[in-house]
């Protein structure tokens with residue numbers, strides 16, 4: 001099952017997993033995009049697909065997806081990928097968008113993972129990929145809730161990995177932490193792509209390939225691309241006070257709203 005499969009990284013996961021012969025349940029709000037993707041994969045890969053139209057910020061839709069997971073006795077992989085960003089200072093952006101972001105990144109991830117792991121741990125097989133971000137490793141003014149919810153995702157995934165290892169379970173969990181990836185993400189968030197050098201952009205296909213290689217190795221954290229691996233190393237080891245100064249200075253220089 002892949003959430004947020006109607007575009008970007010989620011659609012790339014659908015392509016890559018269909019190429020491995022896995023049947024798919026595709027979840028998102030835009031049903032027509034999911035159906036088009038599903039039909040294409042059925043024809044090109046000969047797999048079975050199912051489309052679930054769901055807004056995962058709504059309790060009743062989330063409950064239906066939870067029930068679908070509970071009924072899937074053969075669920076091999078859950079990809080919690082649905083997500084979005086907003087631009088602007090926390091106290092200037094509307095509270096509803098921040099509420100929805102927390103529902104989607106935190107509550108939906110937690111509830112769907114719980115629904116999936118119950119069966120997977122009993123069966124002794126399966127995996128969960130939580131699509132986080134390199135933004136999880138620091139606080140970027142203008143994206144406060146985004147960084148905070150992705151940081152939660154990393155912490156949650158690491159905690160689960162420890163519990164599973166402590167229980168000698170072969171079920172694996174992964175926090176996938178991509179950097180700038182070409183998708184609809186930046187259009188939705190109203191961010192300009194031109195400000196980012198082209199060498200820092202990755203394709204959704206490369207991000208997914210790194211994630212699936214990491215899943216085979218059992219890696220808890222996957223950071224696609226050497227640039228982002230180096231950046232995360234610096235973020236983890238540079239003095240926090242220095243990072244805070246750089247973030248505040250950069251925000252003032254850019255005059256970000």
Ligand SMILES: NC(=O)c1ccc[n+]([C@@H]2O[C@H](COP(=O)([O-])OP(=O)(O)OC[C@H]3O[C@@H](n4cnc5c(N)ncnc54)[C@H](OP(=O)(O)O)[C@@H]3O)[C@@H](O)[C@H]2O)c1
Pocket residue numbers: 003004005006007008009010027028029030031054055056057081082083084085104131132133134177178179180181182183184185186188
């Ligand atoms: N692109 C990047 O640079 C980047 C970097 C790091 C991490 N990420 C993460 O990667 C994940 C995928 O993003 P993307 O880059 O592929 O962006 P995208 O092309 O905008 O895809 C986002 C997906 O999430 C779905 N979605 C959004 N709100 C939803 C809701 N309320 N209920 C159900 N589905 C919802 C969208 O489908 P519908 O609109 O059809 O519902 C869409 O399929 C996100 O979690 C994002 O935070 C992206």
